[in-house]
Amino acid sequence: MKDVLVLQSTHSTNQDAFKLAKEGATHGFSVIAATQTGGRGRLGKAWQSIPGQGLYCSIIIRPNLEPSDYPKITLVAGLAVAQALEHLTQLSFQLKWPNDVYCRGKKCCGILAESSSLSNSQSDHFAVVGVGININTDMDEFNPELRDTATSLFIESERKYQVEDVFKKVRKSVLSLLNEFERTGFEGLLSQWKKKDLLKGEWLEWVTHSGEIIYGESLGPDDSGQLLVRDALGVTHEVISGDVSLATRQS
Numbered sequence: 565m566k567d568v569l570v571l572q573s574t575h576s577t578n579q580d581a582f583k584l585a586k587e588g589a590t591h592g593f594s595v596i597a598a599t600q601t602g603g604r605g606r607l608g609k610a611w612q613s614i615p616g617q618g619l620y621c622s623i624i625i626r627p628n629l630e631p632s633d634y635p636k637i638t639l640v641a642g643l644a645v646a647q648a649l650e651h652l653t654q655l656s657f658q659l660k661w662p663n664d665v666y667c668r669g670k671k672c673c674g675i676l677a678e679s680s681s682l683s684n685s686q687s688d689h690f691a692v693v694g695v696g697i698n699i700n701t702d703m704d705e706f707n708p709e710l711r712d713t714a715t716s717l718f719i720e721s722e723r724k725y726q727v728e729d730v731f732k733k734v735r736k737s738v739l740s741l742l743n744e745f746e747r748t749g750f751e752g753l754l755s756q757w758k759k760k761d762l763l764k765g766e767w768l769e770w771v772t773h774s775g776e777i778i779y780g781e782s783l784g785p786d787d788s789g790q791l792l793v794r795d796a797l798g799v800t801h802e803v804i805s806g807d808v809s810l811a812t813r814q815s
């Protein structure tokens with residue numbers, strides 16, 4: 565494959581891609597590994613990388629976007645992955661803000677987008693879009709603590725897939741939607757994202773940076789890509805970082 569570094573095992577493809585990008589690797593260059601010993605997700609979580617059963621890849625992008633657009637890259641990449649998987653499997657996928665792809669209520673894919681310092685000159689800016697997809701994983705291969713919440717393409721469709729084939733389709737879809745983002749802006753992509761919003765209208769619990777717990781109804785992402793949550797008093801909060809989870813409605 566052109567513009568792809570294929571590894572049997574690595575610590576984290578995001579770490580490798582970040583290093584290669586700093587050394588000048590071009591837009592679209594990707595790293596794919598059969599397994600990772602330190603695969604990571606958002607908020608310091610680990611990503612279980614069962615050898616040969618999933619896609620663990622990172623795509624370097626050098627987008628022609630403003631620094632304020634960078635947080636939206638995660639959402640655009642999530643939409644691109646969901647579309648590629650729908651095409652491949654004929655199943656329907658939903659998106660959980662900001663970066664998870666779900667099938668029938670369970671997570672089958674996580675995305676970790678990391679960007680270079682945006683204080684450098686614009687021509688040096690890059691982002692790494694890391695994609696982990698559970699492809700041929702059987703339920704008993706997941707770590708026990710994941711079994712209630714994780715799924716794979718195999719579990720949902722009862723079919724096995726070639727990892728390389730999934731990679732090619734996912735990379736093409738991510739690069740194509742990012743190109744659309746550059747050309748036409750975020751609005752159209754955001755409205756497509758919202759049609760797949762798993763949390764829309766759900767009552768959520770969100771722990772702020774300062775440790776405060778906020779409960780509220782999810783209003784979906786705004787046009788800057790941040791999630792809006794309206795609490796019981798009618799105050800709307802913008803979720804800047806942290807994790808949101810489903811909660812029991814508070815009155």
Ligand code: BTN
Pocket residue numbers: 575576577578579600602603604605606607609611619620621622663664673674675676694695696697
């Ligand atoms: C998440 O669920 O929070 C995101 C998970 C992202 C995992 C992928 S696997 C390939 C790439 N390399 C990493 O270390 N992480 C991403």
